[in-house]
Amino acid sequence: xxxxxxxxxxxxxxxxxxxxxxxxxxxxxxxxxxxxxxxxxxxxxxxxxxxxxxxxxxxxxxxxxxxxxxxxxxxxxxxxxxxxxxxxxxxxxxxxxxxxxxxxxxxxxxxxxxxxxxxxxxxxxxxxxxxxxxxxxxxxxxxxxxxxxxxxxxxxxxxxxxxxxxxxxxxxxxxxxxxxx
Amino acid sequence: xxxxxxxxxxxxxxxxxxxxxxxxxxxxxxxxxxxxxxxxxxxxxxxxxxxxxxxxxxxxxxxxxxxxxxxxxxxxxxxxxxxxxxxxxxxxxxxxxxxxxxxxxxxxxxxxxxxxxxxxxxxxxxxxxxxxxxxxxxxxxxxxxxxxxxxxxxxxxxxxxxxxxxxxxxxxxxxxxxxxx
DNA sequence: TCATAACCGAACAAACTGTTCGGTATTATG
DNA sequence: CATAATACCGAACAGTTTGTTCGGTTATGA
Numbered sequence: 001x002x003x004x005x006x007x008x009x010x011x012x013x014x015x016x017x018x019x020x021x022x023x024x025x026x027x028x029x030x031x032x033x034x035x036x037x038x039x040x041x042x043x044x045x046x047x048x049x050x051x052x053x054x055x056x057x058x059x060x061x062x063x064x065x066x067x068x069x070x071x072x073x074x075x076x077x078x079x080x081x082x083x084x085x086x087x088x089x090x091x092x093x094x095x096x097x098x099x100x101x102x103x104x105x106x107x108x109x110x111x112x113x114x115x116x117x118x119x120x121x122x123x124x125x126x127x128x129x130x131x132x133x134x135x136x137x138x139x140x141x142x143x144x145x146x147x148x149x150x151x152x153x154x155x156x157x158x159x160x161x162x163x164x165x166x167x168x169x170x171x172x173x174x175x176x177x178x179x180x181x
Numbered sequence: 182x183x184x185x186x187x188x189x190x191x192x193x194x195x196x197x198x199x200x201x202x203x204x205x206x207x208x209x210x211x212x213x214x215x216x217x218x219x220x221x222x223x224x225x226x227x228x229x230x231x232x233x234x235x236x237x238x239x240x241x242x243x244x245x246x247x248x249x250x251x252x253x254x255x256x257x258x259x260x261x262x263x264x265x266x267x268x269x270x271x272x273x274x275x276x277x278x279x280x281x282x283x284x285x286x287x288x289x290x291x292x293x294x295x296x297x298x299x300x301x302x303x304x305x306x307x308x309x310x311x312x313x314x315x316x317x318x319x320x321x322x323x324x325x326x327x328x329x330x331x332x333x334x335x336x337x338x339x340x341x342x343x344x345x346x347x348x349x350x351x352x353x354x355x356x357x358x359x360x361x362x
Numbered sequence: 363t364c365a366t367a368a369c370c371g372a373a374c375a376a377a378c379t380g381t382t383c384g385g386t387a388t389t390a391t392g
Numbered sequence: 393c394a395t396a397a398t399a400c401c402g403a404a405c406a407g408t409t410t411g412t413t414c415g416g417t418t419a420t421g422a
Binding site (some may be wrong): 183223 | 398399401402403420
Binding site (some may be wrong): 004026043111113114115136138139140143144146147150151152154155158162172173176177178 | 233263274292294295296303317319320321323324325327328331332336343353354357358359360
């Protein structure tokens with residue numbers, strides 16, 4: 001990838017998150033992003049079709065780091081091992097989210113948070129999908145899966161709003177309050 | 182309130198939710214709402230300062246019915262009574278949400294859902310506030326309270342997406358999966 | 363060195379926003 | 393019924409934002 005492209009892309013991302021910290025997504029104009037990033041108008045549109053697409057790209061960029069490796073979790077039948085694996089994977093996710101904390105906090109501070117959360121939950125659904133094989137008579141399987149997903153996603157949102165907790169602590173909070181079984 | 186005002190207001194609400202079913206909040210222009218409601222431009226602005234304010238008013242209108250009476254729950258110290266009261270109050274909320282189902286579903290289908298959920302959670306926080314007096318060493322009190330709030334709010338969002346479940350069933354799902362203790 | 367590709371920035375049409383204002387129709391009230 | 397108040401209409405307006413185009417400039421990598 002051309003050095004100029006990377007630089008421009010990064011400048012836009014930074015300008016965007018910087019603005020996001022000060023005003024809600026909906027009130028930020030493309031022109032402001034362009035000015036803040038200090039690039040030409042046509043350059044912006046050469047990189048991103050629209051403001052929404054920029055947000056999407058930014059989220060993808062974050063998740064690329066967060067969900068990078070956790071793919072190869074063994075599908076073992078040993079329960080205790082499996083739970084240990086899950087805990088490890090979630091811990092890994094929390095650690096990497098912490099790296100982008102200020103950026104994520106900015107995104108979550110307004111409507112753009114909805115977009116972020118939607119992508120985030122899509123990823124999480126894949127992570128949790130294997131956890132619920134035993135049927136429950138109490139509620140639909142889909143409900144229970146989504147329950148885990150939004151519990152974790154909302155826990156992260158809560159974490160981003162409340163400084164001072166480590167990834168380990170938050171992980172404990174989650175397992176204490178969520179019905180992971 | 183003047184009969185004309187009520188009519189106009191209602192027409193705008195209907196036009197708005199109608200549009201919301203077809204396209205995301207952010208892509209709907211005030212002009213479209215005006216055309217769909219078949220009113221004059223200045224009339225719209227006489228009623229609502231902005232599109233956001235219209236959404237806020239619509240949410241308030243819904244919640245006015247949903248959270249109407251449940252205020253006078255006794256603060257008894259009898260646990261079983263208190264839980265019964267809570268169940269009754271949540272059931273009441275679910276019933277009334279069901280009345281506005283199509284409208285709510287439209288709102289929840291896009292970014293506007295974020296706004297709806299925020300107001301909804303504010304109301305719910307008040308409902309659940311009394312439930313958690315006993316300290317827990319496992320997690321901060323605030324976390325546990327918010328946990329209940331988003332569990333119920335997200336349960337409702339899930340319900341709105343999945344037709345065919347009664348308020349009672351959904352209530353049971355919630356109590357089966359949430360750590361209401 | 364040199365072809366390629368990225369960037370610049372001015373200019374443009376189109377759409378949307380929020381306000382104003384003079385005129386018309388409906389309402390509540392006496 | 394008469395009338396004052398008030399909601400509505402809709403055209404016109406300035407200002408902003410959007411997304412595109414295009415000729416020219418500059419940096420990159422081979």
